[in-house]
Amino acid sequence: MIHLDHISRIFTVGTQEVRALDDISLDIGAGEYVSIMGPSGSGKSTLLNLLGLLDRPTHGIYKLQNEPVSSLDEEQQARIRREQIGFVFQFFHLIPRLTAFENVELPLSLNGVIKEERAQRVRSILDSLGILDRASHRPDQLSGGQRQRVAIARALVVQPAMLLADEPTGNLDRRSGREVIDILEDQNRKGLALIVVTHDPDLGKRARRRIRLEDGQIVQDIRNDQTLPLEQ
Amino acid sequence: MSLRDLFLFSLRSVIAYKMRASLTALGITIGICSVVILTSIGEGIQTYVVSEFTQFGTNILGVNPGKKTTMGIPGAIIGSVRPLTLDDAQALNRVSGVLAVVPAVQGNVQVEGNNKSRRTTLIGTGSQMPYVYKFELALGSFLPADSDGHRSRPVAVLGAKLWKELYGSKNPLGDRIRISGSRYRVLGVLKPKGEILGFDLDDSIYIPAHHSMVLFDREGLMGIDVLYSPHASTKELTKGIHRVMLARHGAEDYTIVTQERMLETLGSILAILTLSVAGIGGVSIIVGAIGILTITYIAVSERTSEIGLLRALGVEPRTILILFLSEAICVASLGGLLGLVLGISGSFILKVFIPALPIAINWYYLVLAELIAIFVGLVAGILPARKAAKMDTIEALRTE
Numbered sequence: 001m002i003h004l005d006h007i008s009r010i011f012t013v014g015t016q017e018v019r020a021l022d023d024i025s026l027d028i029g030a031g032e033y034v035s036i037m038g039p040s041g042s043g044k045s046t047l048l049n050l051l052g053l054l055d056r057p058t059h060g061i062y063k064l065q066n067e068p069v070s071s072l073d074e075e076q077q078a079r080i081r082r083e084q085i086g087f088v089f090q091f092f093h094l095i096p097r098l099t100a101f102e103n104v105e106l107p108l109s110l111n112g113v114i115k116e117e118r119a120q121r122v123r124s125i126l127d128s129l130g131i132l133d134r135a136s137h138r139p140d141q142l143s144g145g146q147r148q149r150v151a152i153a154r155a156l157v158v159q160p161a162m163l164l165a166d167e168p169t170g171n172l173d174r175r176s177g178r179e180v181i182d183i184l185e186d187q188n189r190k191g192l193a194l195i196v197v198t199h200d201p202d203l204g205k206r207a208r209r210r211i212r213l214e215d216g217q218i219v220q221d222i223r224n225d226q227t228l229p230l231e232q
Numbered sequence: 233m234s235l236r237d238l239f240l241f242s243l244r245s246v247i248a249y250k251m252r253a254s255l256t257a258l259g260i261t262i263g264i265c266s267v268v269i270l271t272s273i274g275e276g277i278q279t280y281v282v283s284e285f286t287q288f289g290t291n292i293l294g295v296n297p298g299k300k301t302t303m304g305i306p307g308a309i310i311g312s313v314r315p316l317t318l319d320d321a322q323a324l325n326r327v328s329g330v331l332a333v334v335p336a337v338q339g340n341v342q343v344e345g346n347n348k349s350r351r352t353t354l355i356g357t358g359s360q361m362p363y364v365y366k367f368e369l370a371l372g373s374f375l376p377a378d379s380d381g382h383r384s385r386p387v388a389v390l391g392a393k394l395w396k397e398l399y400g401s402k403n404p405l406g407d408r409i410r411i412s413g414s415r416y417r418v419l420g421v422l423k424p425k426g427e428i429l430g431f432d433l434d435d436s437i438y439i440p441a442h443h444s445m446v447l448f449d450r451e452g453l454m455g456i457d458v459l460y461s462p463h464a465s466t467k468e469l470t471k472g473i474h475r476v477m478l479a480r481h482g483a484e485d486y487t488i489v490t491q492e493r494m495l496e497t498l499g500s501i502l503a504i505l506t507l508s509v510a511g512i513g514g515v516s517i518i519v520g521a522i523g524i525l526t527i528t529y530i531a532v533s534e535r536t537s538e539i540g541l542l543r544a545l546g547v548e549p550r551t552i553l554i555l556f557l558s559e560a561i562c563v564a565s566l567g568g569l570l571g572l573v574l575g576i577s578g579s580f581i582l583k584v585f586i587p588a589l590p591i592a593i594n595w596y597y598l599v600l601a602e603l604i605a606i607f608v609g610l611v612a613g614i615l616p617a618r619k620a621a622k623m624d625t626i627e628a629l630r631t632e
Contacts, residue, residue, distance in 0.1 A: 040523060054625045075548050091632065093541040107545050109237040139262035154545075226413025 001161065001193060002028040002051065007060035009046050010214075020046040021057070022216035028195065028209075030161065032106055033188045035207035036197045044197045045166065051195065052085050052164045053077045065161070072170040082111055086155030088184075090167035092147045094139040098124065100150045101135040107158045125153045129183060145176025162193035169203060181206065235267030237334065240361075242558040245531070246566070256527040257567025258522025260608065263374075264568045264601045267513030268575025269582070271597045274506045281498055284428055292364065293466070293490040295324065295456045313485040315452020318382060318441060319535040320480055321358070324456060327472040332360040334457045335380070335441040339448045345398045345409030345418070345487055352394055352409065353436040356444020356453075360407065370395075372405045372420030379440035386443060390415040392407075392424040393434035412447060446477060451574030466490055517604065520567065521612040528560045528616035532623075539620050540628030549621040556617035557610065564609025568602045 009021040020043045030033055037042050049055040050062065053069060062070040069080060094103050101122055108118040126132040129149045139147055146166065155163055165184060169177030181203065188194040198204050212220035233239075243369065246253045288575060297316045321335045337356035342349060358380040367374075370392060378384055395404060404418045416439060425433045441453060460469050470488055477486055532539070539552060547555075576593060583591045 011310055052544065054629070076551075077548045078543075078548045080546075081544065084358055085546075087544045089541075089629070091537075093537060093544075093629070095541070097244060102244075109241075110233050110547055112234055118335055 001030040001065060002026070003063040003064070003066075004050075005061040007041075007050065007057045007062060009050060009055065010058040017217045021050070023060075024216070024218055026211070026218065026221075028193065031188070031191045031194055032193050032195075032209055034194065034209045034211060035194075035204040036200070036211045036213060037199070038213035038219075043216040044213055046186070046216075048164055048166055048195070048197045048228060049214065051162075053081050083158060084161045086158065086160040088148070088152055088155050088163060088165040088168045090170040092139070092171070093145075093146055094150060094152045094154075096117040096139050099138055100142065100146075101102040101137050101152075103139070103150055104153045104157050106166075107154060107188045111158060120181045121157055122153075123199065125157050126150075129153050143176070144172050145179055146174060148176070148180050149183065152180065152187075156192075158186060160192070161196060163187065165194070165196045167200075168196065168197055169200065170198070175219065177203075233547070238551070238554060239558060239562075242555055242562050245559050246463050246536075246562045248417060249531075253566075254525060256523045257563050257570065259523040260564050260567030260605050261571040261574065262518060263513055263520050263573040264517035264571025265578065266516055267510065267601050268507040268593070269578050271506065271515060272575070272579040272591045272593045273582075273589065274502065274509050275592040275594045275597075276506070278502045279592050280590035281502070282495060285490075289459050290407060290491060291462050291464075291494055291569060292491055293458050293460065293469070293473075295458065295477070296487045296489060297452055297455070297485070299485055299487050299523065314481050315454055315521070316449075316486065317452055318380065318453075320477065321453070321456045322380065323476050323480060324473060326460055327458075327476055329468070329469045329472065330458055331458050331461055332364050332459045334358050334361045334364045334459075335453045336455045336457060336575040337441055337444040337448065337450060337453055338446065341437070341447070342410050343394065343398070343409060343411055345407060346402065346577055347397050350394065350397050351431075351527075352391075354404040354444060355436050355438050356441040356442055356446070356447075357403075358370045358437055360459075362438075364457060365425075367425055370421045371403065371586055372418070374420055374422075375438065375440055376419075382442050384440035384442045386414065386416045387419045387440065389420045390418060391422050391432075391434040391436040391438070392430065394437055395421045397435075412438065414443075414447070416443075428515065449458075466492065508560050513601075517608055520564070521608045524560050525615065526610060527560075528613050529619070530554060532556060532616045532620045533560065533602025536623065536628045536631040540625055540631065543623075543625040544629060551620035552623075553617045556620045557613040560617065561606055561609035562589075564612070565602065565606045568605025572602060572606070603608040 004026040007024045011018045038044050057070050061068055104122045105118050126135055131146055131149050169180055210222045274452050298313050321333045325333045335358050339354050341354040343352055359375045359377045362374050374389055407418045408415050
């Protein structure tokens with residue numbers, strides 16, 4: 001599903017060039033469960049931003065569903081994000097003035113889904129994540145775990161092909177964190193590609209495929225507890 | 233995103249910051265409100281002035297003595313001015329299209345009657361005055377037809393107020409009164425007519441023009457008012473008057489003032505008045521616009537992370553622009569609407585407390601004011617909305 005071909009992302013800081021991603025090639029199939037780990041500044045977030053079409057590579061080709069997407073214009077990329085990619089953030093990024101229901105409804109409105117269908121889809125996803133009774137609460141009336149579940153509901157409601165999670169448990173206590181992971185893995189079992197960026201080794205270990213980044217390069221790509229040779 | 237959803241989303245943002253939004257909108261509200269009230273008063277003054285000038289009928293023109301001209305030869309004979317006479321007035325009566333003429337002389341006199349005395353305005357006039365100015369009689373009759381010539385009898389008609397002052401409710405008909413020492417017989421009393429631009433027509437006494445000229449030792453009339461048929465063209469009529477007057481005076485030593493001209497002059501004065509009123513309102517609207525500009529900038533930087541989220545959810549920069557623009561427009565137009573409501577009710581309240589103040593609400597201005605408010609929101613919103621649209625998604629998402 002995802003095909004990265006010799007991708008580099010170079011930032012210019014002052015006069016210095018920083019290679020956040022250095023010639024990375026990577027394939028991720030539909031329905032995979034991948035964790036991306038590595039020390040700070042290793043390029044994890046940059047990789048996630050690239051995968052989510054929030055950023056463009058300096059060099060290389062990114063193909064999504066066999067279609068080169070990194071060269072698409074802003075509007076076409078926005079459309080792909082809207083329809084195929086779900087994001088889950090460390091700090092939830094819920095809109096504070098909207099209720100849980102309205103936060104989840106937002107991507108459907110953006111996709112032009114009619115009101116009746118929206119209501120039905122939002123209810124069913126909130127129900128499946130166990131927060132239907134919180135539908136009319138605003139984010140400040142919800143606990144951290146509930147907020148992240150609302151955020152996940154918002155990502156899932158458009159039925160994306162992949163879910164990109166950036167430290168999804170980074171701002172939660174252990175129990176809520178585990179609940180959130182349960183939900184994400186459950187969705188993965190139903191066929192959703194799940195890509196998690198994390199510092200937390202316990203969380204990272206759970207993934208069937210573990211990618212380790214250092215200095216913008218993939219230094220480890222392990223599948224099924226079995227070390228795979230480095231792609232180079 | 234459908235327009236309806238987009239609008240609802242903007243509206244939600246505005247409602248979420250009620251206090252802030254309403255304070256910002258207040259600038260626009262005050263601007264629109266003042267424009268509404270001031271234009272209402274302006275409109276009212278205009279209607280008032282026009283009706284003041286047309287209350288005697290609209291088909292009247294005046295012939296006044298003298299003409300403003302600059303001559304090449306100082307003190308030459310051609311510069312002399314002949315007085316307007318009663319004979320001139322009689323001659324004008326024969327111009328085709330003319331229905332009636334009223335000679336006019338005005339002055340201040342001492343009137344004694346019923347053992348009382350009062351200083352009042354004396355108006356020397358002719359028999360057709362009530363017909364021309366639409367005056368009605370309360371008692372008796374107006375000056376007889378011979379009052380138009382040089383052999384008029386010493387008779388007088390009292391204004392309603394003068395009658396009250398001198399006679400109370402007593403019938404004055406046939407009574408003899410003294411005006412500056414001369415005796416006149418009271419023929420009638422006029423019904424109240426009110427004031428024209430502060431001049432009380434009811435506190436006046438009316439006598440034949442010839443007598444007033446003798447009384448004030450005047451050679452000529454102060455003016456002649458001509459009532460003409462509504463079907464006559466002003467142009468033809470003026471031509472006819474010129475012909476007669478030139479034949480009698482030999483030169484154009486008089487001025488014809490048509491009501492159209494008078495209203496034109498008034499109109500241009502009032503236009504300037506309205507313009508300055510609009511200027512005052514405009515200044516407060518600009519202040520309001522700056523308020524909206526500021527608040528939208530603040531909203532954009534406060535909601536940076538929300539903008540990042542919207543971008544991640546697949547909202548195009550263009551839609552972000554429209555979102556913030558429509559928020560600014562929303563605040564401005566709500567402020568404008570409130571301004572309209574306050575302005576209209578303010579106008580009505582003013583009318584209740586100051587009934588004399590002429591107020592007329594012009595719906596055209598109201599619609600215009602609201603359109604201006606919307607436009608102001610649009611203009612004030614553009615810069616901050618562009619900033620929002622241009623924001624870097626990753627940076628925005630990183631912002632707390």
